[in-house]
Amino acid sequence: SKRHTITLLPGDGIGPEVISVARNVLNLAASIEGIEFKYQEVPVGGAALDLTGVPLPEETLLAAKQSDAVLLGAIGGYKWDKNEKHLKPETGLLKLREGLKVFANLRPATVLPQLVDASTLKREVAEGVDLMVVRELTGGIYFGKPRGFGTNENGEEIGFNTEVYATYEIDRIARVAFETARKRKGKLCSVDKANVLEASMFWRKRIMAIALEYPDVELSHMYVDNAAMQLVRDPKQFDTIVTNNIFGDILSDEASMITGSIGMLPSASLGESGPGLFEPIHGSAPDIAGQDKANPLATILSAAMLLKYGLGEENAAKRIEAAVLDTLNKGFRTGDIYSAGTKLVGCKEMGEEVLKSV
Amino acid sequence: SKRHTITLLPGDGIGPEVISVARNVLNLAASIEGIEFKYQEVPVGGAALDLTGVPLPEETLLAAKQSDAVLLGAIGGYKWDKNEKHLKPETGLLKLREGLKVFANLRPATVLPQLVDASTLKREVAEGVDLMVVRELTGGIYFGKPRGFGTNENGEEIGFNTEVYATYEIDRIARVAFETARKRKGKLCSVDKANVLEASMFWRKRIMAIALEYPDVELSHMYVDNAAMQLVRDPKQFDTIVTNNIFGDILSDEASMITGSIGMLPSASLGESGPGLFEPIHGSAPDIAGQDKANPLATILSAAMLLKYGLGEENAAKRIEAAVLDTLNKGFRTGDIYSAGTKLVGCKEMGEEVLKSV
Ligand SMILES: CC(C)[C@H](C(=O)O)[C@@H](O)C(=O)O
Numbered sequence: 001s002k003r004h005t006i007t008l009l010p011g012d013g014i015g016p017e018v019i020s021v022a023r024n025v026l027n028l029a030a031s032i033e034g035i036e037f038k039y040q041e042v043p044v045g046g047a048a049l050d051l052t053g054v055p056l057p058e059e060t061l062l063a064a065k066q067s068d069a070v071l072l073g074a075i076g077g078y079k080w081d082k083n084e085k086h087l088k089p090e091t092g093l094l095k096l097r098e099g100l101k102v103f104a105n106l107r108p109a110t111v112l113p114q115l116v117d118a119s120t121l122k123r124e125v126a127e128g129v130d131l132m133v134v135r136e137l138t139g140g141i142y143f144g145k146p147r148g149f150g151t152n153e154n155g156e157e158i159g160f161n162t163e164v165y166a167t168y169e170i171d172r173i174a175r176v177a178f179e180t181a182r183k184r185k186g187k188l189c190s191v192d193k194a195n196v197l198e199a200s201m202f203w204r205k206r207i208m209a210i211a212l213e214y215p216d217v218e219l220s221h222m223y224v225d226n227a228a229m230q231l232v233r234d235p236k237q238f239d240t241i242v243t244n245n246i247f248g249d250i251l252s253d254e255a256s257m258i259t260g261s262i263g264m265l266p267s268a269s270l271g272e273s274g275p276g277l278f279e280p281i282h283g284s285a286p287d288i289a290g291q292d293k294a295n296p297l298a299t300i301l302s303a304a305m306l307l308k309y310g311l312g313e314e315n316a317a318k319r320i321e322a323a324v325l326d327t328l329n330k331g332f333r334t335g336d337i338y339s340a341g342t343k344l345v346g347c348k349e350m351g352e353e354v355l356k357s358v
Numbered sequence: 359s360k361r362h363t364i365t366l367l368p369g370d371g372i373g374p375e376v377i378s379v380a381r382n383v384l385n386l387a388a389s390i391e392g393i394e395f396k397y398q399e400v401p402v403g404g405a406a407l408d409l410t411g412v413p414l415p416e417e418t419l420l421a422a423k424q425s426d427a428v429l430l431g432a433i434g435g436y437k438w439d440k441n442e443k444h445l446k447p448e449t450g451l452l453k454l455r456e457g458l459k460v461f462a463n464l465r466p467a468t469v470l471p472q473l474v475d476a477s478t479l480k481r482e483v484a485e486g487v488d489l490m491v492v493r494e495l496t497g498g499i500y501f502g503k504p505r506g507f508g509t510n511e512n513g514e515e516i517g518f519n520t521e522v523y524a525t526y527e528i529d530r531i532a533r534v535a536f537e538t539a540r541k542r543k544g545k546l547c548s549v550d551k552a553n554v555l556e557a558s559m560f561w562r563k564r565i566m567a568i569a570l571e572y573p574d575v576e577l578s579h580m581y582v583d584n585a586a587m588q589l590v591r592d593p594k595q596f597d598t599i600v601t602n603n604i605f606g607d608i609l610s611d612e613a614s615m616i617t618g619s620i621g622m623l624p625s626a627s628l629g630e631s632g633p634g635l636f637e638p639i640h641g642s643a644p645d646i647a648g649q650d651k652a653n654p655l656a657t658i659l660s661a662a663m664l665l666k667y668g669l670g671e672e673n674a675a676k677r678i679e680a681a682v683l684d685t686l687n688k689g690f691r692t693g694d695i696y697s698a699g700t701k702l703v704g705c706k707e708m709g710e711e712v713l714k715s716v
């Protein structure tokens with residue numbers, strides 16, 4: 001039987017609850033498919049801050065790097081909100097992404113027929129939405145230098161950041177995006193602000209250069225302000241979207257809210273080699289932490305992405321995805337996706353129901 | 359009788375059509391209120407490029423600066439899309455904003471009861487939305503230096519921009535935003551990415567400092583990714599939003615699409631002193647240009663903002679706003695806001711109907 005080492009990073013808020021449920025689901029799917037997992041659980045984010053004084057302890061990064069895949073719950077909470085930058089939970093997450101060199105963030109936003117009414121969009125607009133945002137994750141304004149605080153030529157205080165992309169950074173995310181689009185409906189929309197920003201003009205130039213390697217993929221370009229509108233107007237027009245770190249942060253969250261069920265949405269962050277990082281796109285929801293109310297399905301589906309994209313275990317991945325659909329079909333819902341006529345369950349019970357279908 | 363000089367910048371695409379209609383409406387409202395206008399019409403954007411080789415001729419900027427208010431149609435079109443940066447219509451618009459020093463861009467997004475079904479959002483989510491985005495317009499990554507193309511330390515090509523804000527830039531937009539919120543429902547939400555960007559941390563620090571001058575306004579802070587979600591989830595939670603240039607570009611377009619009728623939405627760009635710049639938020643719509651299909655109401659409402667914010671002519675402004683509502687109540691609709699049971703009209707006829715109600 002095959003063996004893989006998985007690093008579990010429960011993190012903060014509802015993180016530990018959803019990770020514990022997802023771990024059970026992973027285990028069952030694995031044992032059926034003849035896969036064996038070794039787990040190592042290490043702290044990150046606020047949990048790591050409280051324990052060790054830093055949001056990403058060296059041991060955590062090392063454990064993650066030496067494993068085959070990393071599953072993260074969520075990070076952050078009111079408690080650490082006022083911390084200085086290097087002591088923010090978020091900084092731990094950014095350092096983890098940087099340390100694992102996971103430059104490609106895949107964020108599907110799918111409206112399941114079972115949950116179409118959860119969207120704030122009209123049924124005919126939301127129905128059938130199935131898009132994938134490919135977000136560049138380790139470059140751009142998140143990491144660009146110079147950055148910081150200073151004074152300008154008039155002696156006034158300033159705060160500043162640098163949006164910067166180099167050829168190889170754009171080329172490699174472009175290839176991931178074209179490959180992704182190829183496996184989907186073959187349509188890729190690159191989002192930028194090339195009518196204003198040089199960083200975007202350069203982005204567009206490289207995307208067009210890499211496009212020559214993928215003549216079978218239909219490429220289009222859209223300005224980010226228009227993309228933010230089009231996601232509301234007609235999200236079905238999109239198949240695969242590729243964009244930079246900050247635009248991807250904004251648009252993928254907007255796209256996920258369009259599905260109406262961000263408690264359902266997983267994500268995968270991948271590098272050239274080495275372990276991928278898999279996490280639900282929702283936050284740590286400190287207001288419901290520890291109350292067994294969280295929706296574990298986004299983390300369970302992240303575990304499925306881990307199996308598929310991280311370990312190449314397609315069968316186990318499909319088993320989990322099917323089990324989630326089955327559980328929804330049976331009518332089980334956590335509070336965030338509950339509607340009249342369905343069965344309200346907590347985080348643990350949802351996990352147990354999924355287990356029954358794995 | 360009072361006299362004002364107005365610079366008209368028809369621009370490109372549907373710009374000339376909507377400006378000509380708005381001018382007639384302005385004239386009638388003015389003559390009833392005993393105001394006299396002198397107009398000067400000058401080229402900008404693609405129209406200026408074709409005529410003079412640059413997107414903002416010196417004469418155009420000078421004319422605008424020497425007038426009391428500027429009314430712009432729209433700029434841009436496929437024809438100039440591949441132009442180099444300094445020869446893009448957009449560059450003309452950015453230079454105009456910079457030249458007029460209009461740092462405060464006010465973009466209302468209102469769902470009129472008559473048009474609630476035009477939104478892709480469910481009726482109960484869209485109904486009653488009435489928010490104002492106050493966008494910083496002459497700073498941030500749009501204008502920050504250094505910017506351009508170059509090579510990094512590994513000899514790789516790069517494209518880069520600088521997001522930068524100085525104390526006075528944030529303080530002055532903050533004051534406009536607090537004043538705006540005070541005249542509305544007294545709630546201001548400042549949007550940033552202070553969990554990652556130093557420019558945003560500094561933004562938040564200054565917003566909080568200026569907040570001390572406005573104890574009667576309720577201030578909150580939101581990360582931009584969350585704001586993009588919340589606009590879809592529950593746009594009614596917002597009253598006034600203040601944010602930087604690029605986030606404002608994205609969020610104001612998203613907010614406008616949430617109303618479902620961007621053909622209805624005006625904007626005002628104001629400086630410390632000197633003429634304001636007023637324009638519909640929609641684009642130049644080259645696909646319907648010259649076909650008498652454009653919705654002139656956004657430009658007519660921009661003319662009303664010009665009267666109110668630009669010239670202090672509140673009565674004439676109210677007269678125009680009331681005439682627009684009256685025309686909608688009578689059932690007249692251009693194609694973009696048409697629904698069964700209403701009367702489809704073209705750009706000119708819509709203008710004539712508004713004139714009847716002024
Ligand atoms: C927590 C924050 C640093 C992070 C980001 O901005 O990337 C989050 O919003 C996300 O999208 O994963």
Ligand SMILES: CC(C)[C@H](C(=O)O)[C@@H](O)C(=O)O
Binds near residue numbers: 196451
């Ligand atoms: C045309 C473009 C330069 C402009 C901007 O980005 O500011 C437009 O999108 C707007 O919002 O007015």
